Amino acid sequence: MKSPKFLLPVATAGVLALTLSACGGGGGGGTTTGGGDAEAGLDGRGPITYVQGKDNSNVVRPLVAKWNAAHPNEKVTFKEQTDQADQQHDDLVQHFQAKDANYDVMSVDLVWTAEFAAKGWLQPLKDKMAVDTAAMLPSTVAGASYKDTLYAAPQNSDGGILYYRKDLVPTPPKTWDEMMQMCSIAKQNNIGCYSGQFKQYEGLTVNASEAINSAGGSVLDKDGKPSLNTAEAKEGLGNLVDAFKDGSIPKEAITYQEEESRRAFQSGNLLFHRNWPYVYNLAVTEGSSKVKDKLGMAALPGKDGPGASSLGGHNVGVSVYSKNKATALDFLKFITSEETQRFYATQGSLAPVLTNLYDDAALVKKLPYLPVLKTSIENAVPRPVTPFYPAVTQAIQENSYAALKGDKSVDQALSDMQKSIETAGAGS
Incomplete structure (x- = not known):
């Protein structure tokens, strides 16, 4: 993924091109503990390799240089991947399958964590390898866990934000119904009311999941099985369908990804807009922006208060095949330290995982969306946590x-979604 100096659309994960085998098998023996591999190298110290996507914001190299200066006998080599998420994923899979001990520590997209953990490729972060998560936002810890075990350290986070025209709406809506009632204001001003990202791609999984979760439903239950034949799921997806039907969401929004929807809002054609925090920087600095002095930001609206954003971000994990896991663990703790998290925020506009930084006056002055983002992340829900994610997201999108589009009723769409996810294996 690209990584300019603002937060990115994390939903462009490109995971649909991937194919997953069933939960069993895998390089670590097909278990969630990794068997003997997880027990090896726990006291190992020495050079390690850190693997991450393209470092466009120049946050990795300064951190590695700082670490290496302090740890001359445990130096980190940075292996830079491409900026394409699907290529990053495939590269990691190939090295895991080869049991490559030279891929010690790696940055892992939230939606890959369960897959890699289920295949026994990530070192469980417990006992000798435990990481203290007490100061972290609980949702980021949940997004780094699988079956109640931490398999990676939260590295950076992200959450959806409601952007709005504060010149037309002095007080933002707290609920979905309130926002829909305010669509009359949009009509009076001859602009569209609301848009998120509704093209058939990963962003639609994010938006549909947010709608279902915000109405009190869930795509998967706590056991990882589909739970879409519920009144809450019907209300959530129904909210989006009804808004398309009555024009509250403009019909052209069916083609919108992050950038198309951002441009529609920045050009003054929308009253409300759901997107990631990266939009803030562009909306207030781009010369063509018509909303730079009228930009309001709030938590996504839910049923009775803040909605459930889809959680974004990355985790950092240790390979079960690493020979120097003691060094890898120290490097994980370095990455999640307050100093590093502050650097991530100021250098790369990457959302911190430490709760206290969202109330830090100096950071908020530089990144004024942090308090709103904190509310978003505190109420966030990870996209469906499952080893079968590519099949699950395809079922949600389709x-x-x-x-x-009106090609299926809400009931039929949810029923078909349920069946597709069950067939994929997430229902077994």
């Missing part, structure tokens, strides 16, 4: 898109 059926949500059909419902938004």
Whole structure:
């Protein structure tokens, strides 16, 4: 993924091109403990390799240089991947399958964590390898866990934000119904009311999941099984379908990804806009922006208060095949330290995982969206946590898109979604 100096659309994960085998098998023996591999190298110290996507914001190299200066006998080599998420994923999979001990520590997209953990490729972060998560936002810890075990350290986070025209709406809506009632203001001003990202791609999984979660439903239950035949799921997806039907969401939004929707809002054509925090920087600095002096930001609206944003971000994990896990663990703790998290925020505009930084006056002055983002992340829910994620997201996208276009009823779309996820293996 690209990584300019603002937060990115994390939903462009490109995971649909991936194919997953069933939960069993895998380089670590097909268990969530990794067997003997997880027990090896726990006291090992020495040079390690850190693997991450393209460092466009120049945050990795300064951190590695700082670490190496302080640890001359445990130097880190940075292995830079491409900026394409699917290529990053495939590269990691190939090295895991080869049991490559030279890929010690790696940055892992939130939606890959369960897959890699289920295959026994990530070192469980417990006992000797435990990481203290007490100061971290609970949702980021949940996003780094699988079956109640931490498998990676939260590295940076992200959450959806409601942007709005504060010249037209002095007080932002707290609920979905309030926002829909305010669509009359948009009509009076001859602009669209609301848009998120509704093209058939990963962003639609994010938006549909947010709608379902915000209405009190969930795509998967706590056991990882689909739970879409519920009144809450119907209300959530139905909210989006109804808004398309009555024009509250403009019909052209069916083609919107992050950038198309951002441009529609910045050009003054939308009253409300759901997107990631990266939009803030562009909306207030781009010369063509018509909202730079009218930009309001709030938590996504839910049923009775803040909605459930889809959690974004990355985790950092240790390979079960690493020979120097003691060094790798220290490097993980270095990455999650307050000093490093502050550097991530100021140098790369990467959302911290430490709760206290969202109330830090100096940081908030530089990144004024932090308090709103904190509310978003505190109420966030990870996209479905499952080893079968590519099949699950495809089922969500295809059926949500059909419902938004009117090709399927909400009931039929949810029923088909349920069946597709069950067939994929997430229902077993």
